[in-house]
Amino acid sequence: MSSIRVAIADDQRLFCSGIQMLIESQPDLEFAGAAYDGEAIVALALAEKPDIVLMDIRMPVANGITATETIRAHSAGEPPKIIILTTHERDVAVLQAVNAGASGFLLKDADPGFLLAAIRTVHGGQAVIAPRNTVAVIKDLLPAENRRADHAAIAALSAREKEIFLLAARGLTNAEIGAAAFISETTVKSHVSSIFTKLALASRLQIVAFAYEHGLLR
Known part of the structure; x- marks a missing residue:
């Protein structure tokens, strides 16, 4: 390797x-x-x-x-x-x-x-x-007035991708997402890659920020 x-x-x-x-x-x-x-x-x-x-x-x-x-x-x-x-x-x-x-x-x-x-x-x-600590930091840094729910922001995602998006936004690892959604880690990675492409995001941290910026998590 x-x-x-x-x-x-x-x-x-x-x-x-x-x-x-x-x-x-x-x-x-x-x-x-x-x-x-x-x-x-x-x-x-x-x-x-x-x-x-x-x-x-x-x-x-x-x-x-x-x-x-x-x-x-x-x-x-x-x-x-x-x-x-x-x-x-x-x-x-x-x-x-x-x-x-x-x-x-x-x-x-x-x-x-x-x-x-x-x-x-x-x-x-x-x-x-420490993804959960990371989630807390990003949440604290975002102004509260920017957190109104905007579900149209993830309209391009399939129903399954929306589920994976919200799990990833909470800071879960691929293994934790797979266990919660009853799918393999390989499938999780495939969904995350598709989410990146559809939402023009580059990292798991951007998923967290995107979710809070659009009021999809509180």
Whole structure:
């Protein structure tokens, strides 16, 4: 099985070096490079094509949100999954990063084991390691007045896809969705992929944000 290639973008070089050593200590991970500003990580990601980018929100030249949008827009083939690094869990920029296409977010002082698990979890198609906490954070960041129910927003989905959408929006894993809907994880993944396409979403976190933004969950 091939290694998961991980790059990092952060203007603190010592922090990047620590992440590099952590990644290189894992047999299933490969360090794909470091960049110290938002423009440099775009160039690195497009050239090296990492599987995962650990992206600081606030960097010189271009911030992590802009860099995330640019990488996703210009990647040839499947873009890397991006995990946002932040110092404040309830930073409104986290929601902006999710809407830009980030697949997860972590506090920069997270335990090393938590970070490694998050990398593997996101690479496997899930929304960072503690999805229910993630759901709570996104819900708190969204203004209450934006939560009026808009069922037309998911009209393009089939009845089954709507069921899967709402389960995913609650932060359930593929295995949990499969158990709740009495279908296999493979079928869950197929439905989630179709949901992404029909709603023009890029990550499980965007499903969560979309559901709350349209008042489909409370």
